[in-house]
Amino acid sequence: MVHRIRRVVTGLDRKGKSIFISDGEAPNVMEMASMPGLAITDLWRTGSAPASNSGNADSAAGRIKLEPPPSGTILRIVEFPPDAAWRGTADPKKAFASIGASGAPDPGASDALMHATATVDYIIVIKGEIWAILDEGEKLLKPGDILVQRGTNHSWSVRGHEPAIVVAVLVGAKPVGRLVKKKSASRSKPRRALKRKVRRGGKRR
Numbered sequence: 001m002v003h004r005i006r007r008v009v010t011g012l013d014r015k016g017k018s019i020f021i022s023d024g025e026a027p028n029v030m031e032m033a034s035m036p037g038l039a040i041t042d043l044w045r046t047g048s049a050p051a052s053n054s055g056n057a058d059s060a061a062g063r064i065k066l067e068p069p070p071s072g073t074i075l076r077i078v079e080f081p082p083d084a085a086w087r088g089t090a091d092p093k094k095a096f097a098s099i100g101a102s103g104a105p106d107p108g109a110s111d112a113l114m115h116a117t118a119t120v121d122y123i124i125v126i127k128g129e130i131w132a133i134l135d136e137g138e139k140l141l142k143p144g145d146i147l148v149q150r151g152t153n154h155s156w157s158v159r160g161h162e163p164a165i166v167v168a169v170l171v172g173a174k175p176v177g178r179l180v181k182k183k184s185a186s187r188s189k190p191r192r193a194l195k196r197k198v199r200r201g202g203k204r205r
Contacts (some may be wrong), residue, residue: 002029003079003165004041009044021056026077033098034091037081037163040064040099047072047103050173055068063187066091066101067117074081074170079132087113087157106178109135113155118175121149121168127163134181151176 004025011021028042042060046052048069062076068074092105092112104115111133123132125141132139132147133155141147151173158164 002031002037002041003077003163004029005043005077006010007043009058011053021122024060026056026060028062028064028091030064031194032095034089034094034157035086037079038095039079041077041079043075043077045072045074064099066096066099066104068172070172072172074168076168076170077166078166080128080156080166082158082161107153109153111155114153116151116153116175116177116179117170118151118173118179119149119170119171120151121147121170123149124167126165126167128158128162129160130135130164130166131159133157147164151179153178170203181188 001023006024007022007026008020010018011024013019028044032038032040042064045059045068047069051073081170090113091100094130095113096102096104096115101115101117104117105112106114106116113135114135117134123146125145125147127143129140129142132141132149135153138157139147
């Protein structure tokens with residue numbers, strides 16, 4: 001059973017007075033493909049910095065994606081079930097593709113769920129216990145603990161019998177580490193193709 005979150009949102013009426021525009025269970029919830037019980041609830045999103053507070057539309061509506069826009073943010077809840085429910089049977093490619101992040105997983109990692117994002121993430125554990133796993137080392141996080149995840153390779157593990165629930169604030173950031181190398185490699189391919197074309201008689205303009 002996915003943990004549902006009450007979300008209360010403020011705004012302005014036509015006279016410019018502050019009002020509550022919504023109060024209820026956050027509606028934008030999804031379970032990641034091939035990972036039963038691993039649920040994401042997006043509570044709010046911004047698409048630029050400074051963010052816009054105009055209008056009363058639900059900024060969290062629409063498809064759930066792993067990362068915000070380059071200058072945006074996402075406020076979300078992530079529920080991680082015990083490892084026994086999904087580790088060993090999950091399809092990482094299918095799972096990350098379901099949230100628009102096919103390029104996030106690290107194909108060279110021994111942990112199939114190791115991944116990185118071009119974000120700064122503020123992770124606050126509110127229920128249960130969860131292990132944060134990096135390329136080198138791991139840490140057990142308990143309720144009230146906060147992890148500042150700075151765009152590095154990471155994975156998660158719930159080794160107990162109860163789900164772990166975390167609040168995550170994702171802020172768009174410049175890529176670091178493996179993502180920088182990946183980005184550089186993708187940019188170099190068209191350049192090599194251009195050079196081959198020039199050698200065959202093509203002219204640069």
